[in-house]
Every structure is written in C-alpha cells, then in structure tokens.
Amino acid sequence: MNRDELATFLRARRARVTPADMGLPGGGSRRTPGLRRQEVAQLAGMSIDYYIRLEQGRGPHPSRQVLNALARALMLSQDERTHLFQLAGQPLDPPRIREDVPGSLLHLIAYLEEVPAYVLDARYDLRAWNPMATAIMGDLDTLPPERRNVIRWVFMSPDIADFFDDDEKGRFARASVADLRIAAGRYPEDRALQALVTEMLALSPQFAELWARHEVEVRREQRKRINHPVVGPIDTICQVMPVPDRDDLRLVLYTTEPGSPSHQALRELRQLTLSS
Known part of the structure; x- marks a missing residue:
C-alpha cells in the first residue's frame, strides 16, 4: 500500500468534485475547491476521522468495500478507480514488468x-x-x-x-x-x-x-x-x-x-x- 500516493490522489480527486456534482448545497465559504472532507465521508458512508486519516497518509489498509465507496463518492472513472485500488494495495501482489516480447x-x-x-x-x-x-x-x-x-x-x-x-x-x-x-x-x-x-x-x-x-x-x-x-x-x-x-x-x-x-x-x- 502506497499511503502517501493514496493520500495525494484522494486530495486531488476531492478538489475536482463540486457540491453541485453530488446534489449537495454549495452555500457557505469554502477555503478550497471541491468537496469538504466531511462531505466525502458522508457520501462514502464512513466516519470523518477515518477519511481524514486516509488523506493524511496514516490510515489503515482500506477494504475493497471502502475503496468502492470512495470511488463512487469521488465520481472516479474506471481508470481512476483501478488506480485507486492499486495504490491501496489491491491486489496485494503487484505485477512485474517483463522485458521480453512474445x-x-x-x-x-x-x-x-x-x-x-x-x-x-x-x-x-x-x-x-x-x-x-x-x-x-x-x-x-x-x-x-x-x-x-x-x-x-x-x-x-x-x-x-x-x-x-x-x-x-x-x-x-x-x-x-x-x-x-x-x-x-x-x-x-x-x-x-x-x-x-x-x-x-x-x-x-x-x-x-x-x-x-x-x-x-x-x-x-x-x-x-x-x-x-x-x-x-x-x-x-x-x-x-x-x-x-x-x-x-x-x-x-x-x-x-x-x-x-x-x-x-x-x-x-x-x-x-x-x-x-
């Protein structure tokens, strides 16, 4: 699991999604673009503390269920979803780049x-x-x-x-x-x-x-x-x-x-x- 890359990726994707994209009210002052951490946690059905730890690179190994929920909450494309799973260590055995051509x-x-x-x-x-x-x-x-x-x-x-x-x-x-x-x-x-x-x-x-x-x-x-x-x-x-x-x-x-x-x-x- 690459915690630092996972944390950076989650922050970057969160900044891309607007409240309007998810049908959320957009009122109030926002210091950063995109969703708030609390909003992502709510959309993904997890505690705000758990999500904050993931974004800070100190969270536990997320389950596939958690990753699927985050992918939906952050409106990830199929390619982005695959990347999210790879950063989180799914599958656990990373593939190897070979140098031979059939x-x-x-x-x-x-x-x-x-x-x-x-x-x-x-x-x-x-x-x-x-x-x-x-x-x-x-x-x-x-x-x-x-x-x-x-x-x-x-x-x-x-x-x-x-x-x-x-x-x-x-x-x-x-x-x-x-x-x-x-x-x-x-x-x-x-x-x-x-x-x-x-x-x-x-x-x-x-x-x-x-x-x-x-x-x-x-x-x-x-x-x-x-x-x-x-x-x-x-x-x-x-x-x-x-x-x-x-x-x-x-x-x-x-x-x-x-x-x-x-x-x-x-x-x-x-x-x-x-x-x-």
Whole structure:
C-alpha cells in the first residue's frame, strides 16, 4: 500500500468534485475547491476521522468495500478507480514488468508492411518496431536503449517540434503522463519506472506540472498529426491495444483513413523505405 500516493490522489480527486456534482448545497465559504472532507465521508458512508486519516497518509489498509465507496463518492472513472485500488494495495501482489516480447507479436508487426507499428512496455520503453515505425519516428535502431523511451522523447527531445505542433504535443504529453501514473501505481516495486519518474520530475517542468495533477487515464485510440520531414503532414489514427495475457505490453499502430492524402503519404513513405 502506497499511503502517501493514496493520500495525494484522494486530495486531488476531492478538489475536482463540486457540491453541485453530488446534489449537495454549495452555500457557505469554502477555503478550497471541491468537496469538504466531511462531505466525502458522508457520501462514502464512513466516519470523518477515518477519511481524514486516509488523506493524511496514516490510515489503515482500506477494504475493497471502502475503496468502492470512495470511488463512487469521488465520481472516479474506471481508470481512476483501478488506480485507486492499486495504490491501496489491491491486489496485494503487484505485477512485474517483463522485458521480453512474445515471438508471435514480433511476427505480427513484421507482417504489417504499410503500417507503422511498435511495442511499448509500461515504462514507455520501445521493445520492438517495424521498418515503418523507424521511417516515421526516426532511426530507432541506432539509438542507445535509454533513448528508446517515448516519455523521454516527448519531454526531452530537441527535435520533438519537428514532429508535432505545440497543441499536438500538449495532448500527447498529457495523455502519456496520465497513463504513466497508472503504471507507477500498478508497478510500485519497479525501480526503473520509479527512476524514470524521478528523472523527468528533475529535468522537465512540463512533466512535473502534469504529474502534479494526478490525472489517470489509460491510453487508447488517439488521432495525431505527424509532420514528416519528407512526405509532409500525416493525419494518423493511433491505436493502442493491450497484448493478451501481457498487461505490461501495448501494441501501437498508426493507421490512416483509406484513400486519404495521409494514406497516400504513408504509401509513399513505404516506397522510400524499400528503395533506401
């Protein structure tokens, strides 16, 4: 159980919910935004003293019943609810991030000849990729392993502006941090993941600001515009799919609308990779 993170998460989520959201009267002076502690305790059906101890990081190990009640009281999304349970030590045995990629998955991305595809682990380390991923993201094969990390690339790469405009980068950065926070709660004993967070907090003010929001959301389908230096802008549908029986891995595919200029740009990029 990560008491400090659980306490911070509860405070952040409480500040987000307004009395009107829960059908409560909003009168009177409020020193902080959101619900009062007493209101959360009342909505969750627990004593105010018990809830205060949870927010102060000194409460007992909450039961699943208590966590479900808190999730309802704080109007948590499914992703946020999962994160809450993980911070509270449910399940008790944290999963482990593995570094191997199943052979069947390697075969799959190799067969996707016109679609950029790569495999990410929970630390956002690139574990495998096909030639089209290299064509759209740069020469991944020549990078040292520590630089094959999407979080470092988004927040620290000097050439990130060549790929995304500010708005696009902002959306991507926010989604990535919200997803990484879930991983940090799910794998609290993974030293490499915790070291990545510590590193980024020290080096990137943007990362630190986003991390402080305590937003949690699993990355799923997103639309991205990639500014490619050779074929121009490519409007992609970035599909992030969990790998069956491997919660620590995701398959990421960049597809385009059939027949669109972006589809033609990807085909042109494919021809360039064949001729190089």
